[in-house]
Amino acid sequence: MLTIDNLHVRVAGKDILKGLSLKVNAGEVHAIMGPNGAGKSTLGNVLAGREGYEVTQGSVVWNGKDLLELEPEERAAEGVFLAFQYPVEIPGVNNTYFLRAALNAQRKRRGEAELDSMQFLKRVREKLAVLHLKDELLHRAVNEGFSGGEKKRNEIFQMALLEPKLAILDETDSGLDIDALKMVADGVNAMRDPARAFVVITHYQRLLDYIVPDFVHVLADGRIVESGDKSLALKLEEHGYSWIAERKLAGAA
Amino acid sequence: MVAGFLEPLLADGVARQGSQSGWLAQVRTRALEQLIRDGLPGPRNEAWKYTSLRAIGQRRYARSDPAAATRPIDANLLDLPGVEGPRLVFVNGGFRADLSIIADVPGMELRSLSDVLEAEPDSLREFLSRSFDNAEDAFARLNTVLASDGVVIRVAAGARIVPPVHLVIAGAVAEKELAWQLRCIFDIGEGAALRLVEHHVGENGHGHFGNVLSQLALRANARLDLLQVQNGAETASLTRRTEALLDAGAHLEMRSIEVGAQWMRHDLAVRLNGDRSRFVSRGVFALRGRQHADTRLDIRHSARDTACDIVWRGVADQRARGVFHGAITVESGADGSDAQLSNKNLLLSDQAEIDTQPVLEIHADEVKAAHGATVGQLDEGALFYLRSRGIGPAQARSLLTLAFCRVAFDSIENGVLREYLDALMLERLPQAADGDSQTKSSQ
Numbered sequence: 001m002l003t004i005d006n007l008h009v010r011v012a013g014k015d016i017l018k019g020l021s022l023k024v025n026a027g028e029v030h031a032i033m034g035p036n037g038a039g040k041s042t043l044g045n046v047l048a049g050r051e052g053y054e055v056t057q058g059s060v061v062w063n064g065k066d067l068l069e070l071e072p073e074e075r076a077a078e079g080v081f082l083a084f085q086y087p088v089e090i091p092g093v094n095n096t097y098f099l100r101a102a103l104n105a106q107r108k109r110r111g112e113a114e115l116d117s118m119q120f121l122k123r124v125r126e127k128l129a130v131l132h133l134k135d136e137l138l139h140r141a142v143n144e145g146f147s148g149g150e151k152k153r154n155e156i157f158q159m160a161l162l163e164p165k166l167a168i169l170d171e172t173d174s175g176l177d178i179d180a181l182k183m184v185a186d187g188v189n190a191m192r193d194p195a196r197a198f199v200v201i202t203h204y205q206r207l208l209d210y211i212v213p214d215f216v217h218v219l220a221d222g223r224i225v226e227s228g229d230k231s232l233a234l235k236l237e238e239h240g241y242s243w244i245a246e247r248k249l250a251g252a253a
Numbered sequence: 254m255v256a257g258f259l260e261p262l263l264a265d266g267v268a269r270q271g272s273q274s275g276w277l278a279q280v281r282t283r284a285l286e287q288l289i290r291d292g293l294p295g296p297r298n299e300a301w302k303y304t305s306l307r308a309i310g311q312r313r314y315a316r317s318d319p320a321a322a323t324r325p326i327d328a329n330l331l332d333l334p335g336v337e338g339p340r341l342v343f344v345n346g347g348f349r350a351d352l353s354i355i356a357d358v359p360g361m362e363l364r365s366l367s368d369v370l371e372a373e374p375d376s377l378r379e380f381l382s383r384s385f386d387n388a389e390d391a392f393a394r395l396n397t398v399l400a401s402d403g404v405v406i407r408v409a410a411g412a413r414i415v416p417p418v419h420l421v422i423a424g425a426v427a428e429k430e431l432a433w434q435l436r437c438i439f440d441i442g443e444g445a446a447l448r449l450v451e452h453h454v455g456e457n458g459h460g461h462f463g464n465v466l467s468q469l470a471l472r473a474n475a476r477l478d479l480l481q482v483q484n485g486a487e488t489a490s491l492t493r494r495t496e497a498l499l500d501a502g503a504h505l506e507m508r509s510i511e512v513g514a515q516w517m518r519h520d521l522a523v524r525l526n527g528d529r530s531r532f533v534s535r536g537v538f539a540l541r542g543r544q545h546a547d548t549r550l551d552i553r554h555s556a557r558d559t560a561c562d563i564v565w566r567g568v569a570d571q572r573a574r575g576v577f578h579g580a581i582t583v584e585s586g587a588d589g590s591d592a593q594l595s596n597k598n599l600l601l602s603d604q605a606e607i608d609t610q611p612v613l614e615i616h617a618d619e620v621k622a623a624h625g626a627t628v629g630q631l632d633e634g635a636l637f638y639l640r641s642r643g644i645g646p647a648q649a650r651s652l653l654t655l656a657f658c659r660v661a662f663d664s665i666e667n668g669v670l671r672e673y674l675d676a677l678m679l680e681r682l683p684q685a686a687d688g689d690s691q692t693k694s695s696q
């Protein structure tokens with residue numbers, strides 16, 4: 001479904017991703033862990049189509065299409081969703097209005113009928129219940145004045161509403177209290193589906209107790225340096241990232 | 254001697270209406286002499302630094318429209334959704350009883366200026382004896398010399414008028430291009446309250462030069478809610494001077510939307526003259542094409558514990574030019590005053606330009622003051638966020654731009670009116686639909 005091959009990305013004149021390869025199949029959950037500054041958010045941003053990320057080598061194929069050729073809104077319509085590490089506040093744009101505009105823009109692009117406000121609100125109610133989000137947040141401006149945790153939950157709420165095929169969650173667990181963490185995990189688990197894949201970027205193995213991954217990867221210095229099953233996360237928790245570097249050294253010796 | 258712009262207008266001397274009052278004739282003659290002496294301000298006049306009068310100075314306009322009383326005008330142009338109540342309509346500077354709705358509202362006197370000038374000019378002496386001794390106020394002088402009509406609204410002490418008064422100032426295509434004048438006087442009695450809408454509209458294609466001079470007096474504890482919707486023809490020119498004098502405890506609450514006219518200048522002078530008087534202003538200009546709009550605020554705190562709270566936004570697209578000058582002076586003795594001004598501007602094109610100058614002068618003690626002005630572009634982060642959710646770039650831009658402008662009117666409680674203003678703004682902003690259809694997916 002998603003094939004990233006030997007991806008090199010330069011940001012502001014600096015090489016950040018240096019030959020990253022990753023294959024994600026429908027129905028799978030991949031966790032990506034790695035030290036600060038390793039390039040995890042860069043990967044998410046490149047997949048979502050943010051400007052300023054120069055791909056110098058490699059390719060990303062999404063359902064047979066060259067993902068890198070598509071505009072951000074086209075990627076969204078093709079089912080790619082990024083839950084931002086730092087969701088953006090947009091004063092003056094009502095959250096509900098924004099969500100409906102987004103959903104309908106995607107549907108229109110896919111040649112599907114747009115939802116009228118009744119159909120849309122029905123869908124909103126269903127999804128709100130799962131995330132235990134306050135109604136009130138819908139009437140506010142997008143993320144404006146939301147607490148850190150509310151912003152993260154709003155990201156997951158948007159994901160639930162837009163029903164993407166590939167969801168990239170960039171540290172959605174950071175800054176969440178234990179209850180909110182469970183709600184977010186519930187939200188994700190409720191959406192797990194043989195046709196849908198998740199890439200979950202996190203620093204904490206705790207999230208992976210709730211969202212159990214099929215694969216765990218370590219991203220360090222711009223590439224995937226280690227892959228394994230969920231037990232890899234436990235080992236990382238115990239030994240830290242230096243353990244991988246040491247192991248590599250030992251292997252090389 | 255005067256030449257160009259002023260020449261045909263001053264050829265016949267001062268307006269005659271009401272000139273039986275000696276004092277009024279004197280005021281007009283004095284303004285005429287000043288105008289002949291100083292002419293229009295040149296580029297070296299600080300107040301006209303960013304707005305050149307060269308082109309206008311060379312044009313010649315007719316002094317009045319002989320057919321103003323009967324000119325047909327599209328009635329839809331005069332409506333403002335959500336605003337129903339007394340309506341006063343002026344077309345090409347002439348009062349139109351046939352288009353106006355003058356209801357009898359207890360506590361409020363609502364008349365045309367010409368009518369009051371005929372019957373009891375002395376009752377307006379406080380307002381009409383105002384002289385303009387600064388050469389920069391050339392258009393106020395011109396108005397003093399020539400204005401023979403306008404509106405007079407007087408609200409009795411304690412009267413709280415419920416229906417909003419809708420003042421429509423319309424321009425219609427005529428055989429000649431006109432320079433019309435309107436003088437408006439609003440006197441809100443002690444403890445009284447009024448809601449007023451000043452609405453500028455125009456038929457497309459006319460190139461008249463409108464000149465409105467308005468004086469607002471808010472007596473002690475009076476309140477005036479003034480909404481200005483300037484949606485004049487994009488071929489017209491318009492200059493306005495609005496002066497407000499606030500007595501103790503009075504409250505002037507303004508909302509200003511400036512989207513019309515090819516060339517526009519608005520001078521807004523507010524004097525907080527009584528203790529605890531308060532001025533709140535929310536405004537926005539949104540310009541496109543080759544529109545030019547210059548908004549000039551001159552706020553004076555002259556009494557203790559007075560407050561002003563000013564938030565303005567500006568948007569310029571294509572080759573438009575916006576100017577915002579926000580001057581606040583806290584005079585000595587105006588201790589405990591609170592002065593807040595924020596002005597943010599958005600440039601939507603490389604060729605658009607916005608000049609903003611906040612000026613703050615404080616001569617009093619214990620003053621709280623904050624001042625800020627910026628000119629920038631749309632936030633790339635917000636733009637990407639919207640696009641990453643599927644919203645096309647043109648729609649995302651117009652959503653963000655509209656959101657940026659909304660501070661000017663999102664506090665208007667009248668939902669129908671607010672939605673209309675939303676649509677009016679959106680219509681003026683770079684359009685969503687066409688832009689998005691050009692992206693790759695639809696090819």
Ligand SMILES: Nc1ncnc2c1ncn2[C@@H]1O[C@H](COP(=O)(O)OP(=O)(O)OP(=O)(O)O)[C@@H](O)[C@H]1O
Nearest residue numbers: 011012016034035036037038039040041042043085
């Ligand atoms: N716009 C930019 N300009 C300059 N440097 C950038 C920019 N964006 C990212 N970087 C740099 O790229 C590197 C990778 O950043 P990225 O945000 O991808 O890291 P990360 O793995 O997500 O880290 P964290 O765990 O702290 O979120 C960092 O060194 C960062 O400073």
Ligand SMILES: [Mg+2]
Nearest residue numbers: 040041042085
């Ligand atoms: Mg990151």
